[in-house]
Amino acid sequence: MHTVWKGAISFGLVHVPVKMHSATEDKDIHFRQLHKDCGMPISYEKKCKHCNKEISPDDIVKGFEYDKDKYVIVKEEELLAIQPSSARVIKILDFVDLTDIDPIYFEKPYYLSPDMAGAGAYSLLLEAIKQTGKIGIAKISIRSKSNLAAIRVVDNCLCLETMHFPDEIRAISQVPNVPAVTEVNxxxxxxxxxxxxxxxxxxxxxxxxxxxxxxxxxxxxxxxAGESIDIVNAPTAARSNVIDLMAALQASIDATKPQPPSPTKRKRTTKKSSEKIS
Known part of the structure; x- marks a missing residue:
């Protein structure tokens, strides 16, 4: 499993050397854009519109657009200078109950494995989290980005889940048409x-x-395989704008009711029972 980050977990004065591995993989099927006439892939050139020429990677710098078409250039050495000193440390700040965290905060999971001679400290932290039922809230820097994270146990492995900071979560008040008060029958x-x-x-x-x-x-x-594909359009059910909630609920309840055993099955069961008694 590929290592995406290497460092250590610290809680108190305890230091746990770890390697971090992505816990998920992209299963999406990705398409390339091809030229319709010849079937060759379309290439994307990095081109400067002002100079009207292709640009090499060495000629590219990072810029932040602070106003329309106005940029401030930020150099790599300037970014490195402000990087936190704990760039290689997952610092646990608090231990909390998992139920205290709304799932909206969770982002991407990673597995943590012990590194070098850190198996003892790794097992200690794993068991402490497992037996207290708590999870650690930590900070970590991944690819020059500071992340909030939760450290918990999955089976017998420490799992780090990156989290959104509170100011990254949009307020519910920004969501249109959410009723202020819920009124139901x-x-x-x-x-x-x-x-x-x-x-x-x-x-x-x-x-x-x-x-x-x-x-x-x-x-x-x-x-x-060169097989021909028959395209069959799936039928679309006509839907009415008028929803009879009671009728829809009743139909749904009827459809999900556990089905009683068939008469044949019941007869067979009765026969078995009588044989057993005799």
Whole structure:
């Protein structure tokens, strides 16, 4: 597994050398843009509109647009000078309950593995987090960006999840058409609760798949094999703008009710039971 960051976790005076690995992988299917006439990939040139010429990587600098078409140039050495001294340290600031954190803060997960002779300290932190039920809130710099992070245990591995800072979360007040006060019909609410109860299951990640990616993979495989593809447009169900909530809720409840065993199955069970008794 590729190492994306190398440093140490510090909590108090304890130092835990670790390596960081991405816990997720991009499964999206990416397309290249091709020239329709010859099928060759289209290249993208870095070109200066003012000088009307191609620019090499050595001639490119970083600039921040502080006003329309006005930029301030920031040099690499200036960025390095302001980088925090703890660039190679995951500093745990607090330990908190996971339930205290809204999922909106979480961003991207990484696995942490012990580095060098750090297995003992790694195991110590892992067990302390596991037995207290807490998670560590830390700060880490990844690719010159300061990140808030949560450190928790997944199975028998430390997992670091980068988080958004509070000022990166947009206020709910900016969301259009959100009702200030929720008003619902009591009967409809009870039916909605019944529906939620009937659809409630223990979370099993393995039961959820990306059906579109599977279908797209099959489509590409058929085309690689030179097979012809029949395009069938999926029928679109006509939808009414008028929603009868009660009728929709009742139909949903009926559709999700556990089905009683078939009469044949019941008869077979009864026979088995009587044989057992005799």
């Amino acid at each position: 009591d009967k409809e609410l009870q039916m909605a609760i019944t529906l939620v109860d009937q659809l409630s299951e223990k979370f099993e990640a393995s039961k959820y798949t990306d059906e579109y990616r599977v279908a797209l993979t099959e489509l590409i495989e058929h085309k690689i």
